[in-house]
Amino acid sequence: MVKTRFAPSPTGLLHLGNARTAIFSYLFARHHKGKFVLRIEDTDRERSRKEYEKALIEDLEWLRLEWDEFYRQSERFPLYREFAERLLSEGYAYACFCTPEELERERKEAQAKGIAYRYSGKCRYLTKVQIEKLKTEGRTFTLRFKVPEGQSVVFEDLVKGYISINPEDFGDFVIIRSDGTPTYNFVVVVDDALMGITHVIRGEDHIPNTPKQILIYKALNFPVPKFAHLPVILGRDRSKLSKRHGGVSVRYYRERGFLPEALFNYLCLLGWSPPNTEREIFSKEELIEIFDLKDVNSAPAVFDVDKLRWINGVYIREILSVDKLVNYAYPFLKSAGYKVEENYLKLVLERTRDSYDTLEDMVKRLKPFFEEEVEISQEMLSKLKQMRSKEIIELFLKKLSVFKPDSPETVKDLARKVTKELGVKPKEVWHTLRIALTGRLEGIGVDILLSTLPRERVENRLKYILSLLG
């Protein structure tokens, strides 16, 4: 059975690149009717934070990535200890007493000479007696994995093809830190093996780690899983997407009114393309059906907010049910300070959903529907005075007391009548009403506005404007 995992470290908010990795991992598992595991990689005590773990989980849930199993590495330390001791006793690892300062010096020396740095391996040949002596002196030590010499590690990557790396390029690496905690390259192997992960799907920044891990799999006699390394996501300047590019976290887009369905859909399109179709909008279920690693592009992709916006707009205006839209919109309007009644909101969204791309834009665009008062600038007022606004509004108010404009069409009829009776241009009527109702010259259609706004609010606004016109 296929089993994949997403293994973030709680050192920050869920990054778009990681989110995409999680999505691909998830889709692959679901496509093969397999299992998906969430594992928090919090072995670095310095940098791991509980609040980031919480945020990570919230964002994954928001994206609707449900997992079948959950683990936290910090709760599994005894397990790693056990396997580390096994490596030690079987001669695959050794104690290293080099201090960080020493290593740093060696690294700088190598750099100065212009040669590639790798750990010298000097502690590799310490005798038992020497080791005991150092230990009794109270010297702390790390455990290093003994990298075998003379052969390249070759693996078949499901996205990149065959990759060959010579382990001598990186040298003996640390598996247990001097404080006793295990390092990433070690725990990842123990966990993936014990959890029965069949396909390791992760970012391509992990390619250099893969041979290290394969070596450990072999030393521990674990079956080696398949690997798939996804290309990274780049910013506009083609460097790895990072904070300086602006919004890089799922949270950021969520707070700006992007929908989980849209972000999910867009992220899939970054680096993957559906076979035999020119469609781009897919539900999660459809994606599960058609997703395959073989259709993942091996070149890195530039993140494009404009396309995300467009997809988000498509979801708002044509994919989501009104009820869902209401649920998404509600908190945004609420936090803008508007009092929102559900049926009214539903009607407003139904009639306006084709005119904004994000919920943030929606709040701005829908301002006239929720604000009690209209602000009107001197400029707009003088525009009104240039037209026969007073007569138009007066006549309109009169008609309003007779007709009930509850649909955009009836509003159009009313406007036509006013136009005819006063002998003015249609534009004059529309512009007058628009300014009177919103204080602005652009925005949602006046027919929609007038037929949706509560009658009372319409009358109040018109009367108020009338008073300004004297």
Added chain:
RNA sequence: GCCCCCAUCGUCUAGCCUGGCCUAGGACGCCGGCCUUUCACGCCGGAAACGCGGGUUCAAAUCCCGCUGGGGGUGCCA
């Protein structure tokens, strides 16, 4: 520096494996037009790419080599 990965419109990509159907397709964005009470939406149209140089071949975006360019890694981070 060293190691690894990658290379089609500005961006995401199809085509590449299995050379001819490619006058290189789609999408976002951009430009123009239409619709229209404005802004959007929608519809129609347009500009826009095989990085360069060698090979192989009757034929190369597709195969091979080199160059250039870009990305990633080079931690007692993950």
